[in-house]
Amino acid sequence: xxxxxxxxxxxxxxxxxxxxxxxxxDLAREQKLKTHWHEHMQMYYFICGSAMLECNMKRFIVRSxxxxxxxxxxxxxxxxxxxxxxxxxxxxxxxxxxxNQVDLCQTKYLAPLSQxxxxxxNLIRDDTEVLNCVVKTIDEYSTKRxxxxxxxxxxxxxxxxxxxxxxxxxxxxxxxxxxxxxSLKRFDTILKFIAAHYTEKISVKDLAEKANITVFYFCxxxxxxxxxxxxxxxxELRLEKSLEYLQSNDLNITEVALxxxxxxxxxxxxxxxxxxxxxxxxxxxxxxxx
Numbered sequence: 001x002x003x004x005x006x007x008x009x010x011x012x013x014x015x016x017x018x019x020x021x022x023x024x025x026d027l028a029r030e031q032k033l034k035t036h037w038h039e040h041m042q043m044y045y046f047i048c049g050s051a052m053l054e055c056n057m058k059r060f061i062v063r064s065x066x067x068x069x070x071x072x073x074x075x076x077x078x079x080x081x082x083x084x085x086x087x088x089x090x091x092x093x094x095x096x097x098x099x100n101q102v103d104l105c106q107t108k109y110l111a112p113l114s115q116x117x118x119x120x121x122n123l124i125r126d127d128t129e130v131l132n133c134v135v136k137t138i139d140e141y142s143t144k145r146x147x148x149x150x151x152x153x154x155x156x157x158x159x160x161x162x163x164x165x166x167x168x169x170x171x172x173x174x175x176x177x178x179x180x181x182x183s184l185k186r187f188d189t190i191l192k193f194i195a196a197h198y199t200e201k202i203s204v205k206d207l208a209e210k211a212n213i214t215v216f217y218f219c220x221x222x223x224x225x226x227x228x229x230x231x232x233x234x235x236e237l238r239l240e241k242s243l244e245y246l247q248s249n250d251l252n253i254t255e256v257a258l259x260x261x262x263x264x265x266x267x268x269x270x271x272x273x274x275x276x277x278x279x280x281x282x283x284x285x286x287x288x289x290x
Contacts, residue, residue, distance in 0.1 A: 018096020019152055023088055023142040027080040029049075032240055032277065033079040035191065035226060035233075037184060041092045041113065049085030053078050055122040056061050057227035063288075067124040067134055069163065073116040073184055075225055088138055092156055095202040109164065112171070121167040133159045183221050186211050189220075198237050199261040204230055238262060239275055246284045253280050 018040075028035070035054075046066045053062055055076045062068060070076050072094070094114035098106050112118040124130055137155040140148045184223055207230065208218035222230055238260040245256040257268035272280045 001247075017149055018093030019141065019156060021088060021138055023086065025086040027078075027085050029080055029083045029085075030243065031080050033078040034240070035071055035075055037075045037188075039072050039114075040071050040189070041094055043090040043134065044068040044094075045069070045088040045090065045138065047086050047088065048085075049082035051080050051082075051085055051175070053088075054120070057224070058122060059227075061124050062123065065125075065131065067123055067127075067130060069120045069167070071116055071119045072114060072120070074119070075184075088134075090134070090137065097153070097156065097160075109160070113160070117172045118164075119169045119172070120163050121169045121183040124163075124167055125160075127166065130159065130162050133162060141217060159284075179198055183225060186213075187221065187225055187269065192238065194234060198234060198241065199259065201261075202230075202234060234261075235271055236275070239272060242268070242272070242280070244281055247287050249284075249288070253284075256280065 023108050037161055044062075044067065046064055046068075050061060050063045052075065053060055053068060055068070055070060056074050061081070094110055097110050109118070113120075126204065133142045133155055137152055137159065140155060141152040145151075157243040190211055193207070193210065196203065204215055204219060211218055211221075213221070218231065222228075226233055228236070242256050242260045245251055245259060251259065253269070254265040257265045262270070262271075269280055272283075274277075278286075
């Protein structure tokens with residue numbers, strides 16, 4: 001399984017051109033892109049298969065021809081629901097659209113979008129204008145005919161206009177924006193700590209101390225940002241890691257459970273069945289047959 005960071009935390013291929021477009025087709029059924037966030041705007045255009053997405057605690061199923069907008073500084077997560085999932089990723093570094101001389105377009109629309117003060121609806125379905133604009137942008141970027149940079153930049157401007165006219169979700173105040181950014185930055189360290197120590201015993205008290213806030217406030221903000229309690233979040237991460245072990249025969253089920261941080265195989269098996277609707281043993285057998 002390739003690390004999602006290879007795709008989603010890489011730098012733009014050309015630092016002077018703030019748009020990157022690529023096809024992602026390596027997520028088999030039940031494989032996931034873990035909860036993360038980034039400062040650039042990102043769009044997914046699904047061309048095949050289906051997936052479950054969670055953006056800012058809202059969960060929905062996507063299918064072919066759907067478009068998903070990931071706002072800047074927005075926590076999101078994806079799980080493939082099919083073996084034929086294919087989607088284009090369009091990454092836009094919004095300051096790339098800024099002009100050297102600050103103008104009304106920049107201050108009224110582009111800057112608030114890049115700061116996440118204007119948030120767009122995540123799921124866009126059955127909007128022909130937006131779909132055609134996305135397809136045109138991908139075509140220009142892929143074929144790279146002369147002047148494609150101008151064509152892509154022009155299409156991104158047009159796409160933003162269409163999104164602003166038909167798909168605004170919320171306009172935040174400056175205070176709301178500042179509070180959200182501060183929470184994300186503070187909890188980014190916490191999420192990285194959990195990812196590095198998920199096999200160990202982690203207490204809410206220890207994480208709250210790391211974030212320098214009370215346990216009550218920590219639990220509330222953690223749930224607001226991830227949509228999950230800390231226990232559920234850690235258990236899901238451990239379950240995801242166990243899938244990698246189960247795809248080989250090196251360890252038995254008890255060893256898999258212990259290596260992923262679970263205290264016992266019974267608890268692990270019960271959570272696995274509840275989350276994936278199949279037992280760890282049956283999952284391994286199915287994988288070996290494939």
